[in-house]
Amino acid sequence: MTRSAKGITRRGALALAVAGATAGAVAWLVGEAEGAPGTGVHSGSPHAGHGSDAVAGLEGVRERGQTGLLLRSRIDLPAPFGSPLPLLRPARAVHTAQGDLYEITARSAVAELLPGVQTTIHAYDGRMPGPLIVSRRGTPVIVRVRNELPFPVTTHLHGGRTPAVHDGFPTDLVLPVGGWPHPLAHEGRIAEGGRDYVYPLDQRAATLWYHDHRMDFTGAQVWLGLAGMHLHRDEEEDALSLPRGDREVPLMIADRAFDADGSLMYPAVDRDLAVVGGVTGGFHDGVLGDVILVNGRAWPELEVEPAQYRLRLVNASNARWYRLTLDGLAHDEPGFVQIGGDGGLLAAPVRHRALQLAPGERFDVVVDFRGLRRGDAVVLGNALGDGSTAKVMRFRVRADQADDDVVVPDVLGVVEPLGEPVRARSFSFGRADAAGASASGHAAVWRINGEGYDPTTAVAEVRAGDVEEWEFTTDNRHPVHVHLSPFQVVARGARGPGPFDAGWKDTIALGPGERARVRVRFDADPGRYMLHCHTLEHEDMAMMANFDVV
Numbered sequence: 001m002t003r004s005a006k007g008i009t010r011r012g013a014l015a016l017a018v019a020g021a022t023a024g025a026v027a028w029l030v031g032e033a034e035g036a037p038g039t040g041v042h043s044g045s046p047h048a049g050h051g052s053d054a055v056a057g058l059e060g061v062r063e064r065g066q067t068g069l070l071l072r073s074r075i076d077l078p079a080p081f082g083s084p085l086p087l088l089r090p091a092r093a094v095h096t097a098q099g100d101l102y103e104i105t106a107r108s109a110v111a112e113l114l115p116g117v118q119t120t121i122h123a124y125d126g127r128m129p130g131p132l133i134v135s136r137r138g139t140p141v142i143v144r145v146r147n148e149l150p151f152p153v154t155t156h157l158h159g160g161r162t163p164a165v166h167d168g169f170p171t172d173l174v175l176p177v178g179g180w181p182h183p184l185a186h187e188g189r190i191a192e193g194g195r196d197y198v199y200p201l202d203q204r205a206a207t208l209w210y211h212d213h214r215m216d217f218t219g220a221q222v223w224l225g226l227a228g229m230h231l232h233r234d235e236e237e238d239a240l241s242l243p244r245g246d247r248e249v250p251l252m253i254a255d256r257a258f259d260a261d262g263s264l265m266y267p268a269v270d271r272d273l274a275v276v277g278g279v280t281g282g283f284h285d286g287v288l289g290d291v292i293l294v295n296g297r298a299w300p301e302l303e304v305e306p307a308q309y310r311l312r313l314v315n316a317s318n319a320r321w322y323r324l325t326l327d328g329l330a331h332d333e334p335g336f337v338q339i340g341g342d343g344g345l346l347a348a349p350v351r352h353r354a355l356q357l358a359p360g361e362r363f364d365v366v367v368d369f370r371g372l373r374r375g376d377a378v379v380l381g382n383a384l385g386d387g388s389t390a391k392v393m394r395f396r397v398r399a400d401q402a403d404d405d406v407v408v409p410d411v412l413g414v415v416e417p418l419g420e421p422v423r424a425r426s427f428s429f430g431r432a433d434a435a436g437a438s439a440s441g442h443a444a445v446w447r448i449n450g451e452g453y454d455p456t457t458a459v460a461e462v463r464a465g466d467v468e469e470w471e472f473t474t475d476n477r478h479p480v481h482v483h484l485s486p487f488q489v490v491a492r493g494a495r496g497p498g499p500f501d502a503g504w505k506d507t508i509a510l511g512p513g514e515r516a517r518v519r520v521r522f523d524a525d526p527g528r529y530m531l532h533c534h535t536l537e538h539e540d541m542a543m544m545a546n547f548d549v550v
Contacts, residue, residue: 011457027222038096056266060282065384067477067535068286068319071257071265075117077291080299081394083115088229088250088295091131099140099198102133102178106174106226107148114291114298117262122149122521123225128296129252129316130210130228135201137234146194147174152272156213157199157341158360159206159506160230164527165189166197169485170215170544171455182274186215196499204344204413205237205503207312207362209252213454216277219287219318219536220268223256225317228409236414237345241407243310243366253357254316257287265289278540284445285345285476286537292382294393303392305402306372310339311365315357318536321384321477321509324355324392328378330371338410343486343504345413350502354383358479358509360534363500366408372397392526398537415503418488418519425460429510429533429543430475446533446543453532453544460547464524471517474510478538483529483550487520507534522549 053402060069093100109126110118124145135141147153152175156168165172171188174195184190212218212226229250242248257265267283270276279287291298317323326335334351342362355363369378380392432447444452449459462468469490472480489501489508493515500509510516532544 035110041448058265058280058283060267060288063288063389064386065323066286066320068537069283070288071267071292072290073258073265073357074260075114075258075262077258077388078115078298080388080391081301083300084368085249085300085302085393086295086297086523087221088129088132088252089178093133093141096142099142100135101142101144102131103144103146104131105146106149106153109206110203111225111296113256113293113296113384114258114262117258119258119262119264121225121264122221122229124210127200128225128227128293132228132250133210133230134229135199135232137201137203137205139201141199141201143197143199144194145174145197146177148177148404150176151217152176152180152214153221154213155197155210155226156483157197157208157210157230159208159362159486160199160201160291161203161484161525162197162199163525164484164529164549166199167170167529168197168213169455169528169530170213170218173214176372185275188455200225201232203232205234206232206342206344207250207314207340207364209314209316209362211316215453216540217273219279219540220266220273220277222536223266223287223318224264227252227254229312229314240345240409240412241405242315242339242357243308243406247305247307248310248312250314251393252296252316253316253322254293255318255320255389256291256293257289258291262491269313277538279397282538284541286535288320290320290388292385292389292392299391299393301396301411304369304395305399305404306397307402308366308368308370308406308408311367312358313355313363313365315359315361317359319359320389321359322355322357322392323383324357324460325353325381326367326378326380327366327382328372328376330376332366333368335367336363337366337368338363338502339366339408339412341500341503342506345415346503347415348410348412349408350499352499356500356509358477358507358534359536360479360481360507361500361509366406367395369395369397370404374398374400415488418521421467421519422463424469424471425546426471426473427459427480427481427531428473429478432542444542446538446541448531448545451545452542455546458528458546458548460545462522462547462549464522464549467519467521469517469519471515472508472510473515476512477510477535478543479507479509479533480536481534482518482520482531484522484525485522487518490517490519492516526550
């Protein structure tokens with residue numbers, strides 16, 4: 001069942017925010033209001049949502065090579081590599097005449113993210129990451145999402161060429177099964193309790209992922225667990241000699257921080273995730289955690305054979321960038337053989353000694369463990385981390401030898417350069433000179449072309465089938481994501497594409513003061529889509545814009 005929602009005015013939203021900041025401050029900053037369902041989000045208080053009478057706010061520190069503030073966990077952290085990596089197995093689909101149906105429930109659960117510690121998460125099927133979806137070109141996928149959480153959700157398939165109605169637009173909300181007592185600040189396609197997302201998936205094989213995209217609350221809701229992986233396959237990929245079965249390993253990397261009781265810490269303005277979105281002032285640049293999770297486990301270990309492995313990497317962090325390294329291989333060649341990126345297979349392999357991942361980016365790599373012996377170890381590290389964030393996971397060799405007939409070919413796939421653009425556009429990503437207010441009442445700190453996000457307007461109208469050239473400029477680190485259509489990087493500044501720009505992209509990692517040009521051809525799916533910064537706190541604080549495909 002769906003219904004439309006009349007948006008309250010911006011002034012009305014601000015009035016609600018002011019009222020909440022006055023009458024409801026104790027509930028937000030100190031503890032949970034009596035009878036409130038609670039989310040477990042720790043906002044102004046280090047124990048908000050647990051009845052604490054503490055009033056000290058969460059504090060963060062700067063971390064080298066990052067944009068944002070680091071939250072330091074209040075619980076004793078485990079030694080790294082003491083837990084096995086959770087292996088993501090394909091979820092079971094129901095085959096229907098319309099496509100493969102996956103039924104997923106967004107719900108609360110208790111998970112063991114740290115060894116021996118129970119943590120409440122809010123996640124797809126109560127798992128972090130959510131169920132692994134594996135699809136094949138030519139077979140549509142229907143994801144039926146039921147919302148048993150105490151707040152609205154909306155789900156975006158990141159990297160999917162998806163009709164607008166199923167793209168997870170930020171105001172197209174799925175309300176909780178038990179109802180939603182709060183006013184809705186925006187017009188949108190509203191579903192009560194659940195809805196179907198239909199994905200045609202007529203696109204190349206690629207590493208995709210799905211996550212919550214609720215306007216102003218994406219950062220908090222992804223931090224709490226609403227993200228999962230999706231591997232899409234086709235015949236072009238099938239024809240290649242690549243690692244398969246247990247030697248193909250999906251890895252979702254994300255950072256988090258934990259309070260003394262094991263709960264997740266996050267500086268949400270509204271710890272009930274109800275009315276006012278965004279984060280408290282010091283965290284506008286982004287939220288960083290001091291614990292690195294891989295597939296929902298802190299600094300895990302994976303036993304491997306002395307063979308080649310295919311690693312499907314997703315940076316699902318809110319704000320953290322990684323520069324991944326491999327220490328302990330038996331050869332001196334670059335450790336990462338990149339075969340794919342956001343939009344699928346590259347034309348040819350690219351070899352890297354270190355691999356940079358910005359939030360939202362995916363890399364498909366082959367790592368060669370041959371030549372190692374039983375008991376040898378290879379550490380996946382992070383050169384952009386310090387202390388606990390400098391390690392990601394470890395691979396431990398479990399045998400002296402193994403069969404391996406994989407030969408990564410010199411030619412992987414067909415990546416045809418896009419033609420000349422019919423028009424050019426420029427988008428500047430930067431901090432607001434003076435923060436205004438979003439429609440939900442929080443400070444709109446970040447801007448695209450000097451404007452904060454308005455879901456009712458579009459900054460561009462593009463024609464289906466046209467090729468356009470878009471220029472992005474930045475004031476800080478901003479990974480820029482474009483919905484619907486992948487793009488090709490043409491240039492960074494006065495130079496050509498960078499070392500991590502090969503193939504089709506949908507997210508480009510841009511550093512401070514950087515300028516890049518990309519070419520994009522828009523698929524023939526009319527409707528409203530988005531581009532935005534994929535630092536989730538920037539996105540929540542108004543660094544988004546719409547474009548209409550006509």
